[in-house]
Amino acid sequence: QVNLVETGGGSVKVGGSLRLSCTATRVSGSSFGRNVLGWFRQAPGKEREGIASIYTDGGSRYYADSVTGRFTISHDDSPNMVFLQMNDLKPEDTAMYYCAAGQHVPVRAMLAAWAFKDWGQGTQVTVSS
Numbered sequence: 001q002v003n004l005v006e007t008g009g010g011s012v013k014v015g016g017s018l019r020l021s022c023t024a025t026r027v028s029g030s031s032f033g034r035n036v037l038g039w040f041r042q043a044p045g046k047e048r049e050g051i052a053s054i055y056t057d058g059g060s061r062y063y064a065d066s067v068t069g070r071f072t073i074s075h076d077d078s079p080n081m082v083f084l085q086m087n088d089l090k091p092e093d094t095a096m097y098y099c100a101a102g103q104h105v106p107v108r109a110m111l112a113a114w115a116f117k118d119w120g121q122g123t124q125v126t127v128s129s
Contacts (some may be wrong), residue, residue: 001026001027001028001117002024002025002026002027002101002117002118003021003024003025003026003027003118004023004024004025004099004100004101004105004118004119004120005023005099005120005121006020006021006022006023006098006099006120006121006122006123007020007022007123008020008021008123008129009097009123009125010122010124010125010126011035011126011127011128012089012125012126012127012128013127013128013129014089014090014091014127014128014129015069015088015089016089016127017085017086017087017089018064018084018086018089018125019083019084019085019127020039020083020097020099020123020125021038021081021082021083022035022037022081022082022083022084022099022120023079023080023081024037024080024081024099024101025079025080026080030069034055034059034103034104034105034117035056035057035101035102035103036053036055036056036101036102036103036110036116037052037054037075037082037098037099037101038050038052038053038073038082038100038101038102038110038111038116039052039053039054039084039097039098039099039100039121040075040097040098040113040116041093041095041096041097041098041121041125042096042098043068043071043094043095044093045098046113047096048098049064049065049066049095049111050063050064050110050111050112050113051066051071051084051111052064052071052072052073052084052111053065053073053105053110053111054073054074054075054082056075056080056082058075061073062110062111064106064111067093069081070086070087070088070089071084071085071086071087072084072087073085077101082099082128084097087127088126089125090127091128091129092106092127093125093127094125094126094127094128095124095125095127096122096123096124096125097117097122097123097124098120098121098122099119099120100106100113100116100117100118100119100120101116101117101118101119102115102116102117102118103117109112109117115116115122
């Protein structure tokens with residue numbers, strides 16, 4: 001099990017930027033295997049959407065079409081943290097943003113919520129005009 005704590009949400013104007021951070025701490029189980037950290041978001045009345053994920057061993061990054069070119073995911077080993085730099089924010093980016101952790105996630109599921117086992121509590125991002 002991995003404990004995840006997100007920070008960095010807030011309110012911003014259209015075109016602005018925010019940087020989300022997530023600290024991942026393993027509290028039980030083994031870290032053996034390829035680990036993944038990802039960012040998801042959920043707006044009221046909508047399904048949870050995977051927007052970015054990254055292999056913590058420095059492998060590939062994956063992005064949803066809706067954020068490609070505007071958002072960047074990155075990872076630091078020590079402490080184990082994942083970041084989401086969000087630029088050129090739009091009103092449709094308004095949502096609760098969640099950090100998630102997974103192991104042995106198939107490539108086809110790198111943005112699929114079902115493939116991630118552990119979740120943070122979320123941080124709210126609000127973009128206004």
